[in-house]
Amino acid sequence: MTDLNLMRSLAQSNNTKIVLLVMDGLGGLPRELCGPTELESAFTPNLDRLAREGMLGLMHTVGIGITPGSGPGHLGLFGYDPLKYMIGRGVLEAVGIGEKLTDKDVAARGNFCTVDTDGTITDRRAGRISTEECAKMVALIDDITLPDVELIVKPVRDYRFVLILRGAGLSPALNETDPQKTGLKPLLVVPQDKSPEAKHTATLVNQWVLEVADRIKDQRPANMVTLRGWAREPGLPGYEDIFKLKALAIAVYPMYKGLASLVGMQLIDGINNLEDQLEALRRNWDSFDFFFFHYKYTDSRGEDGDFDAKVREIEKVDQIIPRVLELNPDVLVVTGDHSTPAVLKSHSWHPVPVLFWAPRFTRCNPDVTGFGESQCLRGALGQFNAASLMSLITAHALRQGKYGA
Amino acid sequence: MTDLNLMRSLAQSNNTKIVLLVMDGLGGLPRELCGPTELESAFTPNLDRLAREGMLGLMHTVGIGITPGSGPGHLGLFGYDPLKYMIGRGVLEAVGIGEKLTDKDVAARGNFCTVDTDGTITDRRAGRISTEECAKMVALIDDITLPDVELIVKPVRDYRFVLILRGAGLSPALNETDPQKTGLKPLLVVPQDKSPEAKHTATLVNQWVLEVADRIKDQRPANMVTLRGWAREPGLPGYEDIFKLKALAIAVYPMYKGLASLVGMQLIDGINNLEDQLEALRRNWDSFDFFFFHYKYTDSRGEDGDFDAKVREIEKVDQIIPRVLELNPDVLVVTGDHSTPAVLKSHSWHPVPVLFWAPRFTRCNPDVTGFGESQCLRGALGQFNAASLMSLITAHALRQGKYGA
Numbered sequence: 001m002t003d004l005n006l007m008r009s010l011a012q013s014n015n016t017k018i019v020l021l022v023m024d025g026l027g028g029l030p031r032e033l034c035g036p037t038e039l040e041s042a043f044t045p046n047l048d049r050l051a052r053e054g055m056l057g058l059m060h061t062v063g064i065g066i067t068p069g070s071g072p073g074h075l076g077l078f079g080y081d082p083l084k085y086m087i088g089r090g091v092l093e094a095v096g097i098g099e100k101l102t103d104k105d106v107a108a109r110g111n112f113c114t115v116d117t118d119g120t121i122t123d124r125r126a127g128r129i130s131t132e133e134c135a136k137m138v139a140l141i142d143d144i145t146l147p148d149v150e151l152i153v154k155p156v157r158d159y160r161f162v163l164i165l166r167g168a169g170l171s172p173a174l175n176e177t178d179p180q181k182t183g184l185k186p187l188l189v190v191p192q193d194k195s196p197e198a199k200h201t202a203t204l205v206n207q208w209v210l211e212v213a214d215r216i217k218d219q220r221p222a223n224m225v226t227l228r229g230w231a232r233e234p235g236l237p238g239y240e241d242i243f244k245l246k247a248l249a250i251a252v253y254p255m256y257k258g259l260a261s262l263v264g265m266q267l268i269d270g271i272n273n274l275e276d277q278l279e280a281l282r283r284n285w286d287s288f289d290f291f292f293f294h295y296k297y298t299d300s301r302g303e304d305g306d307f308d309a310k311v312r313e314i315e316k317v318d319q320i321i322p323r324v325l326e327l328n329p330d331v332l333v334v335t336g337d338h339s340t341p342a343v344l345k346s347h348s349w350h351p352v353p354v355l356f357w358a359p360r361f362t363r364c365n366p367d368v369t370g371f372g373e374s375q376c377l378r379g380a381l382g383q384f385n386a387a388s389l390m391s392l393i394t395a396h397a398l399r400q401g402k403y404g405a
Numbered sequence: 406m407t408d409l410n411l412m413r414s415l416a417q418s419n420n421t422k423i424v425l426l427v428m429d430g431l432g433g434l435p436r437e438l439c440g441p442t443e444l445e446s447a448f449t450p451n452l453d454r455l456a457r458e459g460m461l462g463l464m465h466t467v468g469i470g471i472t473p474g475s476g477p478g479h480l481g482l483f484g485y486d487p488l489k490y491m492i493g494r495g496v497l498e499a500v501g502i503g504e505k506l507t508d509k510d511v512a513a514r515g516n517f518c519t520v521d522t523d524g525t526i527t528d529r530r531a532g533r534i535s536t537e538e539c540a541k542m543v544a545l546i547d548d549i550t551l552p553d554v555e556l557i558v559k560p561v562r563d564y565r566f567v568l569i570l571r572g573a574g575l576s577p578a579l580n581e582t583d584p585q586k587t588g589l590k591p592l593l594v595v596p597q598d599k600s601p602e603a604k605h606t607a608t609l610v611n612q613w614v615l616e617v618a619d620r621i622k623d624q625r626p627a628n629m630v631t632l633r634g635w636a637r638e639p640g641l642p643g644y645e646d647i648f649k650l651k652a653l654a655i656a657v658y659p660m661y662k663g664l665a666s667l668v669g670m671q672l673i674d675g676i677n678n679l680e681d682q683l684e685a686l687r688r689n690w691d692s693f694d695f696f697f698f699h700y701k702y703t704d705s706r707g708e709d710g711d712f713d714a715k716v717r718e719i720e721k722v723d724q725i726i727p728r729v730l731e732l733n734p735d736v737l738v739v740t741g742d743h744s745t746p747a748v749l750k751s752h753s754w755h756p757v758p759v760l761f762w763a764p765r766f767t768r769c770n771p772d773v774t775g776f777g778e779s780q781c782l783r784g785a786l787g788q789f790n791a792a793s794l795m796s797l798i799t800a801h802a803l804r805q806g807k808y809g810a
Contacts, residue, residue, distance in 0.1 A: 006488065010471070053438060361749070363778045364439035382788040384469055391470030395754040402752055403467050404474035404487065405494040405634065 004242050006403070007079065007391065011244040016330035016397040018245070018290045019281075022077065023317055024070070024256075025299030027339025027352045027373065031307055038298075038307055038342060039353060040372035042314040046321035047334060047355060048370035054332075054357035056368055057381025059389065061338055067349040073337030074259040078292075079243075079390030080236060087262065088172065088231020093162040095261045096254025097154055098269075101233040106170045106201060109229040110153075110161040111178065112137055112222035119185045119224070124178065125159045126222035134159060137222050141212050146204050156254055163227060165204065171197035174205065176228035186226050238264025239290065243394055248284050250277045251294035260292050274316065278323050285327050289399075293324075299347075302340030310342050331397045332357040333389070334371070351383060358396035409647050411808070412484065412796065416649040421735035421802040423650070423695045424686075427482065428722055429475070429661075430704030432744025432757045432778065436712055443703075443712055443747060444758060445777035447719040451726035452739060452760060453775035459737075459762035461773055462786025464794065466743055472754045478742030479664040483697075484648075484795030485641060492667065493577065493636020498567040500666045501659030502559055503674075506638035511575045511606060514634040515558075515566040516583065517542055517627035524590045524629075529583065530564045531627035539564060542627050546617045551609050561659055568632060570609065576602035579610065581633035591631050643669020644695065648799055653689050655682045656699035665697050679721065683728050690732050694804075698729075704752075707745030715747050736802045737762040738794070739776070756788055763801035 028038035061076035062068045062083065071092055072082030090107035101107060112134065114123040129137070134155040142153040149167035156162055173192040179185065189205045191198030209225065216223050239247040241264070249260030249267055257267045266288070268280050274295070281291055295317055301310035317334075324332065334357075339350040353376045356362075367378045381392070394400040433443035466481035467473040467488065476497055477487030495512035506512060517539065519528040534542070539560040547558040554572035561567055578597040584590065594610045596603030614630065621628050644652040646669070654665030654672055662672045671693070673685050679700070686696055700722055706715035722739075729737065739762075744755040758781040761767075772783045786797070799805040 006471075359438050361434060361746075361753070361755075363442060363755070364435060365782060366439075366779060367783070378782075380782055388469035391468070392754075393470075395470045395472065400470075400472065400754075402472045402474045404477035404491065405497065 004079070004237060007394070008237075008242045010400045010403060011242065011394065012399050012401050013244050014397060014399045016289070016399060017285065017327070018331045018393055018397050019293060019324060019329045019333070020077070020291065020393070021293045021295070021317070021324070021332065021334045023295050023298040023314065023334070023336050025302045025338060025340025025347065026314070026336025027341070027348070027350045028302065028310065029341035029343050029348075029350065031343060037373050038302070038310045039314055040374065042311045042318065044314060044318040044371055046318050050321065050332065050334070050357045051355050051368055051371040051375065053359040053362070054355060055362050055365065055381050056371065056376040056379025057354045057356065058351035058373070058376045058379070058383045059335060059354045059386050060351050060383070061386040063385070065349050067347050068338040069347065070255060070337060071259060074256065076386035077335070077337055077389065078259070078263050079387065080263065081387060085234055085236060087234050087259070089229025090162065090172070091231040091233055091262070092255050092258045093156050093160065093229070094164055094258070096256070096258030097156055097162065098267065099152065099154060099162065099164065101164070102166065103233065103235070104168060104170065105164050105166045105233060106172045107162060107164045107231055108227040110163050111226045112159045112161070113186075113224050113226055114221045115185070115224040121179065121182050121184060121186065121224070123221065124182060124226070129159050129222055131155060131157050133222070134161060137216065137219065140215055140219070144208060144211050144215070146207055149204055151208065159222065163208075165201065169197050170201045171195055172230035172232050173198040174202055174230045176226070176230075177209070178226035178228050186224060189227070234262065236262050240264055243390065244399065245290040246288045247290040247292060248288040249292045249294070250280045251292070252277075253294070253296050256294045256296070265292055274320055278320055281324065282327065298336070299340045302342050303345055305342050305345035307342035330358060331393050333393060354381060354389075356381060356392065361396050409484070409642060412799070413647045415805045415808060416647065416799065417804050417806050418649050419802060419804045421694070421804060422690065422732070423736045423798055423802050424698060424729060424734045424738070425482070425696065425798070426698045426700070426722070426729070426737065426739045428700050428703040428719065428739070428741050430707045430743060430745025430752065431719070431741025432746070432753070432755050433707065433715065434746035434748050434753075434755065436748060442778050443707070443715045444719055445779065447716045447723065449719065449723040449776055451723050455726065455737065455739070455762045456760055456773055456776040456780065458764040458767070459760060460767050460770065460786050461776065461781040461784025462759045462761065463756035463778070463781045463784070463788045464740060464759045464791050465756050465788070466791040468790070470754050472752050473743040474752065475660060475742060476664060479661065481791035482740070482742055482794065483664070483668050484792065485668065486792060490639055490641060492639050494634025495567065495577070496636040496638055496667075497660050497663045498561050498565065498634070499569055499663070501661070501663030502561055502567065503662075503672060504557065504559065504567070504569065506569070507571065508638060508640070509573060509575070510569050510571045510638060511577045512567060512569045512636055513632040515568050516631045517564045517566070518591075518629050518631055519626045520590070520629040526584065526587050526589060526591065526629070528626065529587060529631070534564050534627055536560060536562050538627070539566060542621065542624065545620055545624070549613060549616050549620070551612055554609055556613065564627065568613075570606065574602050575606045576600055577635035577637050578603040579607055579635045581631070581635075582614070583631035583633050591629060594632070639667065641667050645669055648695075648795065649804065650695040651693045652695040652697060653693040654697045654699070655685045656697070657682075658699070658701050661699045661701070670697055679725060683725055686729065687732065703741070704745045707747050708750055710747050710750040712747035735763060736798055738798060759786060759794075761786060761797065761801075766801050
């Protein structure tokens with residue numbers, strides 16, 4: 001187990017290149033007792049070759065038996081202890097759409113929802129309105145003003161938006177207003193501690209919600225909002241500071257871009273699919289040291305409970321491996337931020353399969369013939385905590401000095 | 406993971422005998438993808454037999470992905486957390502030549518170097534002068550006196566010496582004076598904190614360096630000195646206190662003797678080769694419980710990048726195993742303090758192979774047929790942190806009581 005101060009003290013510059021390829025929710029489970037998992041069912045000749053040349057292992061991104069959310073899962077992957085650093089959803093959404101947060105900001109994630117005439121919620125996601133529709137709704141409310149505070153409202157994706165309050169004396173110690181089921185009304189914001197800041201912020205937010213409700217009451221299907229995930233920017237030390245790495249995040253979805261930006265990775269716009277991602281990787285290869293390459297749909301199909309569709313997503317990623325290798329990375333890690341077994345239709349606690357490829361500095365493991373959970377069990381990396389991943393990565397990239405004389 | 410207070414509370418006396426045979430830098434890497442490592446290439450019939458009878462594993466002496474220096478590597482082996490206990494080079498060199506340090510001492514490692522007429526360093530190691538030459542140089546400067554402090558200067562090996570300042574109000578918070586490359590002048594000593602002790606010590610050291618420079622300016626090739634590794638004796642609890650073990654270090658090189666003495670092992674002089682070491686082991690068998698037997702040249706040949714020569718050094722150690730077994734040790738552990746793969750020509754982060762032999766108390770592992778990194782991967786000990794090694798050793802030596810009722 002390593003800590004960030006140790007990493008900072010050992011970090012060395014080099015011109016080696018590192019790719020961290022994350023298939024979100026990669027880890028899976030068999031459909032029947034002792035059957036293959038999604039990864040083991042997938043035809044992955046390229047990943048299998050890398051597994052034979054590299055090292056496999058199973059990684060706990062938060063801890064043994066703990067089911068990680070996307071935030072903690074990625075923080076763990078990135079080398080930050082997710083039990084130490086907590087990041088609220090409001091911050092994730094804000095940085096995910098490129099908003100720069102200051103230390104005077106409090107951010108919340110908002111949902112547009114549908115309420116009936118007496119204000120009871122009938123659809124918590126307003127029929128999952130499109131991102132374009134969401135932007136039109138935000139335009140109706142983004143000029144609301146309140147005393148002593150700057151308000152920033154931005155559409156995120158589908159029915160989701162972000163609300164940022166910027167000013168002195170604010171606090172994120174507020175409850176969420178989504179009652180979590182239909183048939184109930186949105187909740188009042190109440191301070192969660194006794195500080196004057198929380199009381200002040202609660203008063204401001206309730207005022208804002210009333211004004212919003214008034215402005216959109218005649219719209220359909222979105223005619224109300226709920227707020228949750230109140231948070232401040234966490235002030236994490238960044239990749240350049242800790243690891244001497246210039247890092248680029250190549251991701252489609254805002255939340256993963258947001259997570260990456262919190263650790264100082266640079267973001268890139270206009271990425272909509274694997275083709276865009278590969279092109280961005282190629283185009284930026286000379287300008288960065290570390291590339292976080294995020295693929296979402298393995299998790300999405302796991303959440304859907306569609307085993308076969310998740311297998312196909314894994315196979316799509318396998319197909320791009322040769323194009324990543326053409327760039328000659330020194331270290332390529334293929335893993336997930338958590339498991340999302342189709343049979344569970346949700347994130348799970350199962351450790352994540354890791355394929356660590358840096359063959360110049362790897363001992364052979366004749367027991368391994370391909371990439372899959374059972375083979376990872378016998379892998380050279382054993383089972384380890386995500387806190388060790390960045391140490392292994394920087395060591396194999398020859399970017400880490402000796403500890404002590 | 407165990408801590409020293411737990412070890413102390415469980416330690417029991419017994420008359421069992423323990424040998425910790427350390428091949429420095431034992432762990433290696435293949436020369437080509439999936440080839441054998443140095444250890445796997447070596448013909449080691451004796452170690453292979455012990456591997457079949459005992460247990461194998463892979464050990465992290467500092468942490469996963471961390472490259473240990475010799476000091477932290479050995480401290481880890483000895484059961485002390487190297488991230489908690491830091492030992493400066495000055496102390497290592499001093500105790501390595503048998504100097505007893507007090508809590509009033511500050512020690513530095515010195516190098517003789519060569520400077521040109523304007524004081525610029527042209528050779529940081531003065532042509533690597535011999536130990537004899539070094540002793541002659543030290544004789545020219547070991548009677549320098551300064552007010553309020555006792556000065557001890559001793560030759561170490563080749564161009565290296567040790568400087569000890571003994572007195573009240575000293576501090577090791579000083580910079581090193583070696584600019585780390587030729588073409589630059591030695592640096593002035595500057596206090597590294599605001600304490601009066603650091604200022605006082607810096608003043609004394611600068612005075613001393615000026616006097617040294619004046620005395621040896623006409624010598625060749627050594628006509629100047631640099632100083633580094635300022636440190637105090639760390640005050641580690643010893644082996645007798647923690648483990649109830651009378652321990653003897655049987656090592657050729659000063660630094661390893663120094664490390665052993667810091668944990669309370671007794672040292673022995675006049676050891677120059679394996680034959681001397683075996684004879685010392687035999688002669689002292691009845692007087693000690695624990696024998697730290699250190700073999701340096703596996704690391705040296707790894708650092709040279711000479712794969713075949715490292716293989717031969719491993720084979721030399723294999724050949725002495727029957728003579729160690731003749732003494733009937735209860736526990737024999739064969740391992741390294743870190744890896745030094747010839748392909749890297751340096752210490753590395755790869756976990757160290759461990760052969761743990763105490764066959765009366767070991768379960769059979771039919772997967773293991775010999776000693777090598779790949780077999781260690783399948784070993785009964787798995788991958789573990791060095792903090793657990795002494796617990797395993799004392800347990801198998803029946804020198805450790807039950808924890809709790």
